[in-house]
Amino acid sequence: NAGVTQTPKFQVLKTGQSMTLQCAQDMNHEYMSWYRQDPGMGLRLIHYSVGAGITDQGEVPNGYNVSRSTTEDFPLRLLSAAPSQTSVYFCASSRDRLALSNQPQHFGDGTRLSIL
């Protein structure tokens, strides 16, 4: 049981390039989300999904797209990378959106992204 797996761990891009950050979980979790972490600012929600085929925007969605074609995968796409998107990106998942109460979120190891 690998939990939440993110790839790549590190990436350097040039301004204007596009790329996809991968996130996969093997816990059959319905709820998945992407956060970015910048120094002194905690983690901020980019996009989230409550199940396959359903996605929605978080606090800071501009410049990012997501899709959720399967329960296991939730990729994050940077459309045209900008230096302001230099950050550490974390994917997280939790068990069941139909649960009576929120469930703890499990985080991946993160992707450290630098935009030159």
Add this chain to the structure above:
Amino acid sequence: GENVEQHPSTLSVQEGDSAVIKCTYSDSASNYFPWYKQELGKRPQLIIDIRSNVGEKKDQRIAVTLNKTAKHFSLHITETQPEDSAVYFCAASRDTGRRALTFGSGTRLQVQP
């Protein structure tokens, strides 16, 4: 939307002392409050959580208290050890709508041996 404020931003204690980190939230509908510990270069890891129907929860040297009326919750670490040194984040969420976590800005705890 929800706004979570966390204090202090840095905290230095002597080994064996207690540490307290405080958070306030703005959305009265929030009902789930987890705390995460993040070591340098690692993922955030859940250390304890509390739901709004409970006022206090303990797990060995860690405890969390919640005051719904004042909309604040606190993390208490007793008998601190050097391995407690890390950044701690509080968060809040509701079980309707977005159900996403809103995080505080973090507290860097340094335990001096």
